[in-house]
Amino acid sequence: MKNFKHFNAYSVDEAVALMGRYGERAAVIAGGTDILGKMKDSILPAYPEALINIKTIPGMSYIKEEGGMLKIGPLTLLADIAANPVIKSKYAALAQAAGRTASPHLRNMGTIAGNICQDIRCWYYRNQNNRFSCLRKKGGRCYAIKGDNRYHSIFGGSVSGGCFAVHPSDTAPALVALDAKIVTSSRTIETEKFFEVKPVKTTVLKADEIVTAIQIPEPPAGSASAFLKFALRRSIDFPIVNCAAMVTLKDGKVSAARICLNAVHVIPYRALQAEQAVMGKKIDEALAEEAGQAAVSAAKPLEHNKYMVAVARTLVKRCILACEGK
Amino acid sequence: MSTETRTFTCPYCGESLDTQDGLKSHVFKSHKGRGLPAAEGRIKLIINKAEHTFLVEPNWTLYYLIHDKLGLTGSKQFCDRGACSSCTMIVDGRPVLSCMMLAIECDGKTVETVEGIAAEGHPLIEAYVNNHAMQCGYCTPGFVVASKALLDRNQDPSEEEIVEALSGNLCRCSTYPQHPIAVKEAAAKMKADKKAKAGV
Numbered sequence: 145m146k147n148f149k150h151f152n153a154y155s156v157d158e159a160v161a162l163m164g165r166y167g168e169r170a171a172v173i174a175g176g177t178d179i180l181g182k183m184k185d186s187i188l189p190a191y192p193e194a195l196i197n198i199k200t201i202p203g204m205s206y207i208k209e210e211g212g213m214l215k216i217g218p219l220t221l222l223a224d225i226a227a228n229p230v231i232k233s234k235y236a237a238l239a240q241a242a243g244r245t246a247s248p249h250l251r252n253m254g255t256i257a258g259n260i261c262q263d264i265r266c267w268y269y270r271n272q273n274n275r276f277s278c279l280r281k282k283g284g285r286c287y288a289i290k291g292d293n294r295y296h297s298i299f300g301g302s303v304s305g306g307c308f309a310v311h312p313s314d315t316a317p318a319l320v321a322l323d324a325k326i327v328t329s330s331r332t333i334e335t336e337k338f339f340e341v342k343p344v345k346t347t348v349l350k351a352d353e354i355v356t357a358i359q360i361p362e363p364p365a366g367s368a369s370a371f372l373k374f375a376l377r378r379s380i381d382f383p384i385v386n387c388a389a390m391v392t393l394k395d396g397k398v399s400a401a402r403i404c405l406n407a408v409h410v411i412p413y414r415a416l417q418a419e420q421a422v423m424g425k426k427i428d429e430a431l432a433e434e435a436g437q438a439a440v441s442a443a444k445p446l447e448h449n450k451y452m453v454a455v456a457r458t459l460v461k462r463c464i465l466a467c468e469g470k
Numbered sequence: 471m472s473t474e475t476r477t478f479t480c481p482y483c484g485e486s487l488d489t490q491d492g493l494k495s496h497v498f499k500s501h502k503g504r505g506l507p508a509a510e511g512r513i514k515l516i517i518n519k520a521e522h523t524f525l526v527e528p529n530w531t532l533y534y535l536i537h538d539k540l541g542l543t544g545s546k547q548f549c550d551r552g553a554c555s556s557c558t559m560i561v562d563g564r565p566v567l568s569c570m571m572l573a574i575e576c577d578g579k580t581v582e583t584v585e586g587i588a589a590e591g592h593p594l595i596e597a598y599v600n601n602h603a604m605q606c607g608y609c610t611p612g613f614v615v616a617s618k619a620l621l622d623r624n625q626d627p628s629e630e631e632i633v634e635a636l637s638g639n640l641c642r643c644s645t646y647p648q649h650p651i652a653v654k655e656a657a658a659k660m661k662a663d664k665k666a667k668a669g670v
Contacts, residue, residue, distance in 0.1 A: 150528035150574050151483060154504060161500060162483050177570050180531075181551050194484075195528065197575050223564070247638025249555050249616070252564040253571070379637035380553060 145183050149194035153201055156356055160329050162196045164352035168344075170194040172354060174219055175254040177246075178262045185272045188344060189281055198354060205255075207231065209362075216358040218257030222315070223248070225256060235360055237369035237388040241318035244373045247380045257355040259315045260326070260338065261347055265382050266296070266309030279305040282343045294448040295384060298440075298456065299409040302341035308446065310407045311339060311346060312382045317404035317412050318371050319358065321388035327357040339411035346411075364400070367392040370466035374455050383407040385452055387459035391427070391467040398422045403463065405439065408456050415439035418460050427468045436461035481507035513577040517542070518586030526573045533557045533568035536583060544584035544611045548640075555639040556612040559583050565619035565635075584611040587618050593659040594618055594652070601652040605643030613639050617653045626657055 153159035163170060171192040173179050179195070182188065198204070204219040207228050214235060216225065225231055226243030245251060245259060263269075268276040268287040277283030288296045288308045296308040319326075319335040326333045330353055340348045349355070363369065369390040375381035385407050392400040401422050403415040418439035425431055436457040443453045477486045478493040482501040487493045511526045517536065526535060536542050536559070545568060546556040552570040559568045560582035588595050594614055597603075604610040613636060620627055620635040627635070632650040 145529040145531075147527060147529045149484065150572070152575075154501075158483065158500065161485075165483070165485060173572070173575075176572065176575075177552050177567075180570050180572070184550060195572075197572075199575060247555065248635055249558055249565050249567050249638045250552060250570075252566050253552075 145180070146186075146191055148183075148192055150197065151194060152197045155201055156329050156354065159196055159198050159201065159354055160352050162194075163354070166194050166196075167351045170196055172196050172198055174198055174258045175221075177250055177254050178258065182263060182270075185270065187270050187272065187274060189274050189277070204356075212362050214360040214362070216256055216360070218355040218357060219255045221252060222246075222254045222256060222259060223251040225315075226251065234363065235318075235322055235369065237318040237321055237371040237390060238315065238360070240371035241314045241373075241386070241388060244371070244386075245314040250380075256315060256358060259313050260319065260335075261349065261355065262313060263344075263346055264309040265312045266307075267292070269309055279307045280309060280341075280343055289446065292448060293446040295407075296446055296449055297409050298443045298445040298449055298452045299413055300444055302410045304341060305343075307341060307410060310409060311411050312407055313412070314371075314373060314383060314386055314406070317386055317388040317406040318369075319360070320404035320412050320414060321369060321371075321390045321402045322360045322363070323390070323402060324358055324360040326355055327359060328353045329356050332359075336412070336414060341410045363390060364392050366394055366399075368467040368469065370463050372459050372463050372466065374459060385455045385459055387456070387463045389460070389463040389467050391422070391464060393427075393468075397424055397426055399424075401464075403435075403439065403460060405456055405460065408443075408452060415460055417441055418464075422464060427464060429465070432461040432464040435464055511574060513574060515576060515578075516580045518581070518583060518589065524573070528572065528574050530573040531569050532559065532561075532571040532573045532576050532581070535573040536568065536581070542583050542585050544588075545615070546608050546611055548608065553640070554609070554612075555616065556609045558612040558615040558639070560615060560619050560622075563619070563622065565616045582615070582618075584615050587614060592618060592656070593663070594621070594656040597652040597656040597659065601648050601655065603645050603648035603652040605645055609639060609641045609643075613641070613649055617649070617656070620653070621657060621660065625660065627653065629654075 173195045204217045206217040208215050222242040222245050232239040268278050269280050276287050279286050286307050297310050301308045324335045326338050371388040373383045373386040375383050387405050389403040401419045403418045404412050406412045418435040421435040421438040439460040440453045440457045513524050515522050548554045548556045550569050552567045557569045558565050561579050629650050632653045
């Protein structure tokens, strides 16, 4: 790693002031498992001039129920979220997602906010020494379209450029399914609207904005949630496809459903068609199958990732059945 | 006399100010109650129960500091990207990857390496040797440290718990089946020792 300036921020205001001063020339470091890998490989055209450490800000790691919602501090470790009894029982999808992220050691380092703010893992983008100057680096084109795209988007590229790199987070679909809100240093954003595809950017966060809390409303009575992940190995790997769902039952029938796939699109992909397919009906194997089919109805896979459509369809089906406890 | 304009740099955040008074008011406004600024890069660590003070560069990882600078060469670096876990150390009671941590951010932390585990005569070392839970041995320190962290929080782990706790550690010689056997043996030994101690 090349050298850089290092600042410890001791309050959110201080972090914001520092980020405002450095703008795009600085990067924020929390768990560090993503940013340090990027810096070691020098994947970006510009190497950060400074790192702003936000781990030194006190009171950023907590899990508490308050005012009908669950509040999670941005620097709460994934391991703590996966092991928390309240999250395990009431917000099962999030506990399962956090528990399936990376490896046990990385979960002891990685934070929830870092997990949703992480950068893409596209192998052209991540190739060492900025070898492929792709669209996400303000370069000319997406190399995955004609290259090896077995882990790329099956729901088309980004609107603005045609980048096909998927969003790799495991906790993001769980937060979308649980209808969470992301509180930043200047506003509150719905999780669904938090993600944005821009060069060297995966979120709507401005250059001087950090996540300061995550709020999840308490699921209505009769709700259950689940998270499933398909990856090459059980541990360490990023998802090939993952899926989170929250289903609310009333008199045995579905009164509300939120289903979100991830690693299939440039941002977490909410499967609205699947949600509509199960609405007002009694969940059984056939309906779950139908919902899975509906979820991938808009899929337009590339040359090497047609298998992901089948995986996504099956995960949606199994996730709905898992919510029902089957 | 120099005609160069002098700037005053804030020791807390690096902002440049034109006058000393400007710097004063900036510090009062932005960094009130922060105390005197610490010397840049000076950190204190407790490594294997011994206290150390270091002067580190921002780009030094915890692994680099402990392995290359301090000379505790037990932990190994293989992938340097947080994927293989051969550099595992116990920091504040949790097994973490020292290649993906900046040393400068570890000020005040307690670190335990494989040397510390060996020095305290932990039964894991013997159990690993007895069960030949290694071939080339490069990943072994990482496995031992991860197992020690597991035994610290769970004295009687089941096979699944051991597999889960070690699921981040890679071994290219595929010694995987031996690790649960070794960890269980160490756990049994610890239990027997505890009983013997209580009996006396």
